[in-house]
Amino acid sequence: MQKKLVILGAGESGIGAALLGKQQGYDVFVSDGGVIKDIYRQELAVNHIPFEEGHHSWDIILNTDEIVKSPGIPEKNELMKKVREMQVPVISEIELAYRFSKDKKIIAITGSNGKSTTTALTFHIFETAGLNVAMVGNIGLSYARQVATAPVDYYVVEISSFQLDDIKEFKPNVAILLNITPDHLDRYDYKMENYVASKFRIAMNQGPEDYFVYCKDDPEIIKHLEKQTIYSTTIPFTIMEPLKQGGFMANEQVNIQVNDEPVIVSMYDLALKGKHNLYNSMAAGIAGRTMDIRKEKIRESLTSFKSLEHRMEYVASVRGIDFINDSKATNVNSLWFALESMETPVVLIMGGVDKGNDYSAIRELVKEKVKAIVCLGVDNAPIREALSNDTPLMIDTRNMKDAVQAAFKHAAKGDVVLLSPACASFDLFKNYEDRGRQFKEAVREL
Template identity: 80%
Template structure:
């Protein structure tokens, strides 16, 4: 009997899982409660994979041998309650992909902030050193799709806590945990410790031959570490002090010391600026070094990297005002990093779907640096209530075009207009990329 694999959710990860399952001889069925994008429907049709959209057929789903669940489906949904009652095995797409990447090397990166930048930088390191490497996960192509269509020897994977919630055997050779700050708490019963545990699942299957790379300056990580059995070699990084082994900053130089041959780079030569990027650079550098990349190559890659689209991306200057697209800042902490790295006075465009954000962390930076906030969202009340007294001007807008023209009016020569929303984008945009592109288009039309 063929193994019945049901895929719940037909986004990038679901389609990747379907393609891989089909290729491996599973009997695959895809079910999505919402409409499926045309491009994905065509792929399913071409590969003769049956699917349904707009509803779920319970009898088919509950008759599965195994279910691959999209990271977007919460446990408290009606659907998952029924699945759990029936006791069907549920895995995430990264678990399925891992099953069919035996013998490959895996670098997995998680954390509340900086994941995409660190993933892209780590990929750049391996690519630049001539490795056969693919960058997958939450950034671009799903891991399962890559394994099905263009397998590589090395995978650099950006993983979210939702994907880690449904792993069983997934084991990275290098696991990187950047930081843990309150995000998505709505999915973890509003309990921080549930979210922390979920992030730490990245190390649960590691053995002594593997490496766990973590930030020693993160209070949540350090608080949880003693309670967490870790079998792998732990390598910390910090900007607070010198370390015997790990990543640290000393005399304006970044040190990566995991063997007798340390990598040393002046922080002024690093491609990525800002304090938070020192962490991302150290994490990527440690991953490269543990996998045998030569120090010259690591130094060269850390200084030549180009940053990601929608992450502190300079767009253009209009009438002496710089416009910066940080649409990827979907939580408060990301906005903190953006504000922290700015020297000029800021007109901040923010808003969207609020995930129960606590804006108190950015209040001191808003008071110090932000001359106006332009709210862009369907419901801007949470931002207004939290930050109204911290900035001289606050304006409501309902479209990107309006937000951009308003921001330019409020800015003076030498200021920066920064799109750093702190929220999800689904109220007015398809996703954060769509939001960032609309921002860039509106800026270029000024």
């Protein structure tokens, strides 16, 4: 008899899971409590996959063999409580995709910040080396869609903690853990240790033939490593000390020492600037070496990579003022990394939907580097309360055009105008991409 598969949530990961499930012979049903985007609704119709939207049919959902849950659905949801109570097996789309690609090579990347950049850079290294590779997960196409429609030999997968919460057997050949800082704690009972444990699930099924690549300078990672046994081959990276095996800095050069062929690149030649990108470059370079990609190809990739849209993306220089779009910075830590990499005075555009942000972490950097803050949001009070004593000037704006013009007015030649909001975008924009595009448009109109 056909195995019944219910997919909760019809975003990119849900649709990918539906296509893969159907292709593999499951009896698939898609249920979304909200409105399904037209493009996804058409895809379901064309592929003859039954679906519902605007409600959930509990009788169908609770009588299935397995559920693929969208990472956006919290466990506190009434339906999920019932699903758990009835002990219906739940997996993530990542798990389903893995089930049908486990004979391929998988490089999985997680962390609170830098995931997308490191995923894109790792993909760039593998592509430059001529390998048959795809970049999937939280960036681009869903992993399941890629497996269903255009399978490859190497998958570079960006994974969030929510996706890791529902894996069972998922076992990447290389697991990269970049860093862990407080984020999404509302989904983890406001307990940091729950969030950390969730991130570490990336390595839970690995064996000695696999690699666990981690940042040795991250206190949360180090603390957790003392408690958890890792069964794979561990490879650290650090900017604090030389290592026999792993990634490290020496004489202002990035050194990647893996599998007897060291890769050495001057930090000044790296395509990605800033301290946080030293870590991202090391992690990606280590992934390349674990797969025996030649050092020349890794060096070439690390120096030729173009950064991603909305992630420290250079937009233009207007009258000697550089404009940088970092709209993807939706938490305080991302803003910290952005400010930390700045070497000239900054006019900062920030604000949006505040997820209970603690701005104290950036106060010193704001004092040191920020000459004005342009607040962009419906409610700018939290930013004003936290940072008004740390910068000479604060301006309130309610749309992107005004924000960019105010920033331009208060910036001087040689300064940087940085959009790095540290907040979600939903008060004034569709999403962070929309916010970033409006920023670029406003800059071009100056």
